[in-house]
Amino acid sequence: MEKVISWEQHNLISELVQGKDLAKQLRNHLVSPSSSRETHEYFVEKILSCYQKSLAMLNCDALAEEHRPAFSIGTSGSPKDEGDACKKRKTMPRWTEQVQLNSEAGLEGHHEDGYSWRKYGQKEILGARFPRAYYRCTHRNAQGCLATKQVQRSDQDPTVVEVKYRGRHTCIQARSSAISPDPIIKEEPPKATAIRQEQPKPSLDTLLSFKWGLNVKAENARQDDVFPLFTFSSPAVETENGERDYFADALMDDGFMDTFSSPATSGSNYFSLSLDHMANFCPPISVQTPESGLTEIVSAPTSVTNSPMGDAAFSAFSLGKDDFNLDCSFDGSEFLL
DNA sequence: GTTATTTGACCCGA
């Protein structure tokens, strides 16, 4: 059957092909000992930019908006931008971790999660014994990272700190430092251990928490915050209303999936991405959340933290499948909704 | 001088 590809679709395919090429270049740089980290970051940003444009073409405006800061590095946020951020605030992913403080030092309430945070407020909360502290990413201004967190001691058990995260980190420096091959833990053991009570949101933060020797609880993780399995229905790729899905089609026709594919399973093509970048690529509203997938991800954090690449950002395209093997199924039909 | 924290005021959603 002959495909009729519109101008927009042609541009979309071009963007995706460009992203594929960039990923290949990044792969080459990753295996090259002479290649610098800055080069890797450059390619990552370029690849993300391609996806940003692609998503915009697919009318995933909300998604594109949510991750805009990742592609505006170097530009300071204007008041107008801040206003936009406020409008999007309700759509930002949220999840909660409860951290058990197990030392006197920890009782001060400091929760090290690998990111650098800046405190911007503290409030007494009605009915709560302890004030709530508000933190945002240190790189908010420099890189437009909108990640925030709230830290509050538990009323029932003052040795437990409830940390509410909002928004994902889009900052490169934080991400890099967070997965630094020389974690702080080497010099200073973690002050806190967390109580894992439910399925954690498989965010980079959560994964990182394992690196700090933490077990994490995420109790408010919504389905749309989680990106456990990504499946392209194959071979027929159609939207719900029966339209041909040229996006997924193009990915497969062009061999784009080759870069990401692992041995095909029945009826699905799998590719691997870092969870953090999965969040960047995928519309939260479309994601299925099979619990088994989550459990698998959470129970095998070492596949991420022990990656020789050392940086999940560079694992985003699973250039070494053995290094990073989070399987993500993606329903292409929902993706286009 | 620069960066981080504190804290009262303001804004917004329920």
Next chain:
DNA sequence: TCGGGTCAAATAAC
């Protein structure tokens, strides 16, 4: 109207 979240000026720390 109230409470939570954020802003921004003042202050502290480095």
